Amino acid sequence: MTHGDAIRPEASVPGAATRVGKATGVALWRQVADHFEQAIAAGTYSAGMRLPPEKEVAERFHVNRHTVRRALAELGSRGLVRSARGSGTYVGAQRIAYPIASRTRFSEIVGASGRQPGGRLVASATEAASDVVARSLGIKAGAAVVRLELLRHADGVPICIATTWLAVERFPDAASVYAARRSITRTLSAHGVTDYRRAKTRVVAAAADFDDSLRLDVKPGSPILLVESVDIDMQGRPVLATRARFAADRVEFVIES
Amino acid sequence: MTHGDAIRPEASVPGAATRVGKATGVALWRQVADHFEQAIAAGTYSAGMRLPPEKEVAERFHVNRHTVRRALAELGSRGLVRSARGSGTYVGAQRIAYPIASRTRFSEIVGASGRQPGGRLVASATEAASDVVARSLGIKAGAAVVRLELLRHADGVPICIATTWLAVERFPDAASVYAARRSITRTLSAHGVTDYRRAKTRVVAAAADFDDSLRLDVKPGSPILLVESVDIDMQGRPVLATRARFAADRVEFVIES
DNA sequence: TTTTATTTGTCCGTATGTATA
């Protein structure tokens, strides 16, 4: 390896030059990766933008193209960029920061990210509670529950498919109320629940099946974030049991303790 | 459709028979799925066990094989079961419940699940902090940090690859201390940090790259849970910045608010 | 090693009830 100098791209490369001493013990590929990570974070490269071709990057950094590829692979494995053969490497869309906290409201979260939240009621039905749902809602298995299936989106881009169950006894016409008010919060308040909070959240990852791929507009097999949650009212009684499937490349969950 | 009766498997089927009225508005495939979900939760079918063949299930439930397939697909998409052509459908291994809370310690969490925790130091190095790491640790970009790369496992099964950064100024020989004590907690206490807590956690999902597939023993492209976290000491100063990649089918994150 | 049976995966098709335009 005969690159005489530190990693320092030419001025023509967008973004401030990353200046790192040459004997830092940091692998070259990591320095290149850090450079692009910082440039993306700084907005030099925005969502959907194409990065310079690998060959060009290699020349400007005075490293081998394989070193650049190693760096881009690192960023790719974290979803920051995606490479398209014969086309280029593109910056992935910015994920919506989705805080999982006591107060977790889809529309507020999406709105806070500067996007227009939306939800479409895909299906609704009254059914007998399965054991799992019944336990979450603190009711007897087989008791009547309303199931609401929502496709939620931000700026028209699908974010998640959420299935929510409510006990019929407490929320007899949840389906029709939701259809009219188009908001879970307002549906609950129409039934006298003025406030509610998240009690428990369970996060798992899985691969998108064919159904997900159609409804969330992702490729089958791509990662899905599966969230099971229970919300309770101010008296501590469960009001909502939800099972949601998020397109993994569109959200990041943030937990502050 | 001439199945005259409710979903009610014969007594020979393991597990209590699920009795559901025929006009509940619940699709047959969902009833079958609920039955197996409950049976798995109840332990009737334990991890790794093979479910009865689709044909057999169809006969016993008096439904078509396609209906059974739809039910198993639902469970499969949630990772509860996985199907192998020519062999059968198997119950997935139970995930380690990984609480993300103020006190988050790998060995304690794995130990609590009844498994033997372990960790192998894959690599360690002293390097200059990248912008992202520096911001997390509250130090100047370029300041010296120790990077520890750990492969953590439970009962010998790899769970995650964790990369942890510590400021050299505060933890000068973190690498050698960890190598000797084999515990992050003990490494910190050797440097005078008696207690620490999780301040922020960020969860994202991605697909396993080739590297992950080798080290975590998963198939390339299978889902990976990516966790970035910062731990702080009792004075609120950052002590650890960590980036971990979990095999998604081996853990479930639990957040209680 | 070869054969055979088992089991899942993928097609084809038909019919029916329900929600939507």
Add this chain to the structure above:
DNA sequence: GTATACATACGGACAAATAAA
């Protein structure tokens, strides 16, 4: 009310992978 689209459910046939003989 009618037409259309969709999800559900069923029946059959065969391919492909696996496991057992």
